[in-house]
Amino acid sequence: MVTQDQANNSASPQNNSPVDDSSSMSIITLEPPPSYAEARSSMDAGGMNLTEFHPFENTNFFPSGVFVLRNRSSLKALDVKGEGNQAGARVIGYTPKRPTLLDGTLLHKGNNQLFFLDWHGCLCAANCGLRVDVDENFGLVLSKPQPISPRPTRDSHPPPQFRYDPLTRTISVVFSHDPTFSNATLQEIASVEYLLELQPKSSLRHPATSSSPLEKLSKWLPINKLSVPINEGPSEAATIPDSRVELEDSELDDSPDLTRDICVVSVAPGWREKFPSSSSPEARKWLKRQWDIASIIVKPRHQSTCPVTSPSTRNSCLSDPNLPSSNVLDDLSQALGDLGSEISRVLRL
Numbered sequence: 358m359v360t361q362d363q364a365n366n367s368a369s370p371q372n373n374s375p376v377d378d379s380s381s382m383s384i385i386t387l388e389p390p391p392s393y394a395e396a397r398s399s400m401d402a403g404g405m406n407l408t409e410f411h412p413f414e415n416t417n418f419f420p421s422g423v424f425v426l427r428n429r430s431s432l433k434a435l436d437v438k439g440e441g442n443q444a445g446a447r448v449i450g451y452t453p454k455r456p457t458l459l460d461g462t463l464l465h466k467g468n469n470q471l472f473f474l475d476w477h478g479c480l481c482a483a484n485c486g487l488r489v490d491v492d493e494n495f496g497l498v499l500s501k502p503q504p505i506s507p508r509p510t511r512d513s514h515p516p517p518q519f520r521y522d523p524l525t526r527t528i529s530v531v532f533s534h535d536p537t538f539s540n541a542t543l544q545e546i547a548s549v550e551y552l553l554e555l556q557p558k559s560s561l562r563h564p565a566t567s568s569s570p571l572e573k574l575s576k577w578l579p580i581n582k583l584s585v586p587i588n589e590g591p592s593e594a595a596t597i598p599d600s601r602v603e604l605e606d607s608e609l610d611d612s613p614d615l616t617r618d619i620c621v622v623s624v625a626p627g628w629r630e631k632f633p634s635s636s637s638p639e640a641r642k643w644l645k646r647q648w649d650i651a652s653i654i655v656k657p658r659h660q661s662t663c664p665v666t667s668p669s670t671r672n673s674c675l676s677d678p679n680l681p682s683s684n685v686l687d688d689l690s691q692a693l694g695d696l697g698s699e700i701s702r703v704l705r706l
Contacts, residue, residue, distance in 0.1 A: 424651060434454070436470050446499045448482070454470055468483060485499065495622070496618065527646050
């Protein structure tokens with residue numbers, strides 16, 4: 358009887374040559390990768406929805422888009438001084454201004470009070486896109502990215518992050534480096550918290566309650582061009598202080614100046630647990646550290662009360678800062694009227 362193995366051996370020729378390993382390898386042809394449409398259909402069939410947005414957890418509690426920051430003590434808004442758009446421009450507090458629109462679209466370059474938060478938690482000026490940084494005097498300035506250096510320096514360092522606390526209405530400034538550049542450790546840096554604060558500005562002297570008509574007009578004309586001498590009486594002398602001048606209060610903010618300085622101050626940890634109530638006397642001190650956020654959303658209107666047709670007229674609904682206000686013009690008219698009455702009285706004598 359011939360077995361199956363003997364039949365196979367007799368059917369195949371004898372080969373005494375060594376076996377080539379390469380000849381025994383088999384090549385497996387892979388299927389081509391699926392197209393984008395096929396891959397999408399298979400993912401959708403598996404329960405994956407590609408239309409969902411990627412979730413982003415905003416732990417800084419600032420709104421998306423552009424917004425305005427207004428201090429609660431003097432109602433000054435965060436402002437890039439002089440509409441600066443270069444690195445080194447200061448960020449101060451200024452009287453709020455209405456955002457500028459161009460054909461119904463928000464014009465970022467013309468609005469130096471608009472800010473936004475980027476994906477890294479950095480506060481940026483919308484008029485130029487530069488980040489807000491802290492200078493050596495703990496003031497706010499605009500800065501642009503710099504190359505990484507072996508160690509943080511004043512010119513090259515990680516940008517600070519800004520975080521808003523809705524409960525206390527404060528803005529914390531978080532540093533990932535030593536802001537004093539004094540070789541402090543990370544533990545020492547974390548032991549101090551920093552808050553954004555508006556510096557109050559008080560007026561040390563109250564204006565005089567009465568003055569002569571010629572003195573009122575002297576505010577509008579150079580005094581050296583007036584040929585009429587001014588004789589100041591004892592009651593008109595401005596060099597003698599009176600009892601109305603009060604001692605300066607560190608928290609008093611009654612200066613007519615439109616600008617305020619913004620700085621970063623350090624506070625001891627645990628200040629949230631000791632945060633004063635609104636009726637507490639300490640609440641007045643904390644007002645300069647509290648901020649309101651207003652998101653800027655432009656909605657089209659059928660009948661706009663402020664039509665904007667061209668760039669030259671885009672500020673038509675805003676008051677021109679170069680032109681005197683109606684109150685100032687009224688004061689000038691009153692001064693001229695008083696001076697005319699005084700001249701007529703002298704001529705009748």
